[in-house]
Amino acid sequence: MQDDRSDDIERLKDRIEKLEDALRRIKEWCNAYPTDIFLPVSEAELHRAVTLMKANGIRTDALYGEWARHIMHGIKLITMVSED
Secondary structure, eight states, X not given: OXXXXXXXXXXXXXXXXXXXXXXXXXXHHHTSSOTTTXXXXXXXXXXXXXXXXXXXXXXXXXXXXXXXXXXXXXXXXXXXHHTO
């Protein structure tokens, strides 16, 4: 009985460690593009970019969706490793 509890405790400790590592990696992912290096785009620049893309037949909603899927896929990969 005591051995079963010890095994359970060890499994839970391992699980917590994996989850904490996944959380750390997600936090790193969120900070991948710091604003002191990758300067924020102004409203005027964003409006101009959207105007240029639309004028050239690029759907901005599709582009935004692609970027969001890329980000979510990266986070998904991190969480899948923690599920082992």
